[in-house]
Amino acid sequence: MAAWADGRAGRTVTWPAPDTYVLVDGVLLRMVPEPAGLPPGTAVTVRHDPERRRLVARADDTEGAAA
Numbered sequence: 001m002a003a004w005a006d007g008r009a010g011r012t013v014t015w016p017a018p019d020t021y022v023l024v025d026g027v028l029l030r031m032v033p034e035p036a037g038l039p040p041g042t043a044v045t046v047r048h049d050p051e052r053r054r055l056v057a058r059a060d061d062t063e064g065a066a067a
Contacts, residue, residue, distance in 0.1 A: 005029055005055055006048040012038045012057065022046065022057045031055035 010024035020033040034056055044057040
């Protein structure tokens with residue numbers, strides 16, 4: 001599943017600290033949020049972190065890109 005999700009866009013759904021669930025193409029995936037504490041509905045990009053052997057949800061900087 002990690003290889004399939006790497007690089008995909010998604011949105012956070014819940015955040016049972018320290019992890020979060022992200023909806024990616026209709027599939028809920030559990031991963032580490034960066035930065036921690038992302039609220040529901042945050043747009044993220046999914047990356048596979050080989051050191052942690054986990055998926056990481058990195059917040060998209062949509063506000064900075066629109067300016």
